[in-house]
Amino acid sequence: MSVPHVLLGLLEPEPSHGYELKQEYDSLFGQERPLPFGQAYSTLGRLERDGQVAVAGAEPGGGPDRKRYAITPAGVTRLEDWLREPEPPEPYLQSTLFTKVVLALLSERPAAAYLDAQRAAHLSRMRELTAVRRAGPLSRSLLADHALFHLEADLRWIDLTAARLDQLAKEILR
Known part of the structure; x- marks a missing residue:
């Protein structure tokens, strides 16, 4: 399973925090193998670097600010290509x-x-x-x-x- 594609697909309906994405991933696909937090955030970082997601705001949290991620048009294209293939x-x-x-x-x-x-x-x-x-x-x-x-x-x-x-x-x- 392609974690980057799944995260893009979960972001498409609405922007989300990394923590929320991890929870949704686990509830839909990770029953036997949950997504580690580190993998979720490192994947989001690579998607951001590659212009497929963007930070759509940050909110203060108990630790570092909580980033809200949104899919970009490039991310939608990548997701559509993957789904179609x-x-x-x-x-x-x-x-x-x-x-x-x-x-x-x-x-x-x-x-x-x-x-x-x-x-x-x-x-x-x-x-x-x-x-x-x-x-x-x-x-x-x-x-x-x-x-x-x-x-x-x-x-x-x-x-x-x-x-x-x-x-x-x-x-x-x-």
Whole structure:
């Protein structure tokens, strides 16, 4: 999962403090692996340096001033490019796909279109693997089968998620 892209996606609806971004990240995506505070702030620093976020104000806190970050037009472009681009069809892709779907819903982008693009990328890769399976020796055929089974599971997840997008949007956008 790409932490910079997730933070950009979480910032798009409204400016937020680093602490709030970390909490939202953890509640949506970090159940098994929360985002460390240091990584959140260092990522925000790099995004600021690269012109993808800007400080939209600072408020006094118990320690250093609390910066409120806002996404810039360059950040929106980077986020849109990432959301639009299908991920390489590989095993264990669901967490990245899930992240893209949630961020698309949060920003009112076409999550179904992203799932359709990912489905097309998976089907293309499955055709390639099927050709390898048919033409190769048993060892290559078995490796191709292994990859095909994982891609089939991804396709089932994509279809299930597409069918439940409205329900997921209601849950996330409370």
